[in-house]
Amino acid sequence: MKPITLLPGWAMATDTMEPLREALQALLPEVRVAIEPLPAIQLSSLETDLSSLAQRIEPGVLVGWSLGGMLAVQLNRRFPEHFPAVATLASNACFVERRDWPTAMTTDTFRSFYQGYREDPEKTLRRFALLVSQGSTQARHWIRHLQWDELNDEQRLHGLAVLGMLDNRVALRNPSQPMLHCFGAQDALVPSVTASAMGELHPASRVVTHYQASHVLPLEQPGWLAQQIVDWLEGTHE
Numbered sequence: 001m002k003p004i005t006l007l008p009g010w011a012m013a014t015d016t017m018e019p020l021r022e023a024l025q026a027l028l029p030e031v032r033v034a035i036e037p038l039p040a041i042q043l044s045s046l047e048t049d050l051s052s053l054a055q056r057i058e059p060g061v062l063v064g065w066s067l068g069g070m071l072a073v074q075l076n077r078r079f080p081e082h083f084p085a086v087a088t089l090a091s092n093a094c095f096v097e098r099r100d101w102p103t104a105m106t107t108d109t110f111r112s113f114y115q116g117y118r119e120d121p122e123k124t125l126r127r128f129a130l131l132v133s134q135g136s137t138q139a140r141h142w143i144r145h146l147q148w149d150e151l152n153d154e155q156r157l158h159g160l161a162v163l164g165m166l167d168n169r170v171a172l173r174n175p176s177q178p179m180l181h182c183f184g185a186q187d188a189l190v191p192s193v194t195a196s197a198m199g200e201l202h203p204a205s206r207v208v209t210h211y212q213a214s215h216v217l218p219l220e221q222p223g224w225l226a227q228q229i230v231d232w233l234e235g236t237h238e
Contacts, residue, residue, distance in 0.1 A: 006064070037149060060085075064088055085236075177236070187215045
């Protein structure tokens with residue numbers, strides 16, 4: 001089986017993916033499982049930024065959380081020979097609603113969050129921790145223990161703009177191979193109805209939902225996720 005690279009979500013440290021990395025490594029001891037931090041990305045240089053990210057990642061399977069999942073889909077679209085297999089975790093086709101994609105964060109909510117981060121990054125990260133953890137049975141624990149990446153405020157703001165802009169629907173309708181999409185039914189950032197909408201984009205892809213999980217899916221359900229990923233890989237990409 002090919003190497004597996006994990007991509008964290010917006011503003012998230014690589015340590016947030018460590019529980020999933022360990023769970024995957026336990027199930028696949030012969031496979032290299034690595035975590036790649038999200039780079040500084042921005043709309044004006046997105047193509048170049050994605051190419052640079054692709055060069056840093058060993059060809060193989062991509063597993064991305066939230067923004068990491070959206071970028072994994074973009075990498076698959078541009079470099080299908082390098083990244084033929086993609087699994088997304090709590091990741092929407094469009095993070096922000098479109099007229100024909102209502103199963104996403106409202107435009108007003110996103111604009112408020114973006115402006116809040118521009119004006120007071122520290123306060124907005126605390127708000128983000130609340131949103132990410134909302135719905136989890138261990139919400140207070142995650143709020144206290146979430147770790148942030150090493151990017152600066154301006155770089156994170158650019159990344160937030162990319163998150164709001166990306167529209168993966170075309171890529172998800174025509175992936176190089178069927179994908180795996182994992183959701184938490186208690187997710188406060190990606191509506192639970194997104195799962196069925198994602199399944200309709202490409203019926204051959206697999207969509208699974210953990211009915212007690214929130215947006216911190218990789219942290220609170222690493223064992224379940226690892227088993228879903230391994231079953232999918234062994235069934236489709238042997």
